[in-house]
Amino acid sequence: MDRLGLINAFPTPLAFARMSRLAQKRYIEDLIQDLLNEIKAEQRQPDLWERSAISDALDCLRDGVLSAALYEAAIVLMPEFERTADFSASPANSALTLDDLERKLTETRSQSLN
Secondary structure, eight states, rough: OOOOHHHHTOOHHHHHHHHHHHHHHHHEEEHHHHHHHHHOOOOOOOOOOHHHHHHHHHHHHHHHHHHHHHHHHHHSSSSSSSSSOOOOOOHHHHTTTHHHHHHHHHHHHOOOOO
């Protein structure tokens, strides 16, 4: 995964705060799409950490909690050696596939901002 390229594309906190809420939502949706595209390009399924963080980011987007959505999307990029050893995902997130996450993103894109 081109973690550095995705990280370098992040807006500064000030630039993100100055975006409209709709622009913030679209930025996060596009970031999640980029993450899913990177995983797909690697011809693999997301690992448990990635599945959980992406699903949580989409849930935050759905609920209109944009700063939390950005955080969850950003932690997908955390290298494996920096991830917590005692991480456990919810059973619902554990079973998600790349296709499930793409469907969830499509649903989120179609929802208005809360």
